[in-house]
Amino acid sequence: MHTATPLLLTPAQVAAELGVGRSTVYELFASGELRSVKIGSARRVRSADLRAYVEGLS
Template structure:
């Protein structure tokens, strides 16, 4: 089974940004995430949607 949820660190690697910036995007509502207990995870689909939005804004 493919991974469906990523940590903030993994999202940062994918987007080539810092972990702190990932949390800023989450708290600003620009990047969807879920909480599992005390852990915050980002669905792979949310990362893909974020990228689509950024490309759309750049166009």
């Protein structure tokens, strides 16, 4: 099954979606404003968590 929206996004993909730099994405992780999951040493963001973050901005 292939979906148009990936389940997990890299910090670079999140940065591109939000129009910010990767360092800003990592700051959002550190502050707890944006949830992430750790897979090995890599951070990923669930699409649903990114959507919830954006909806909470308004």
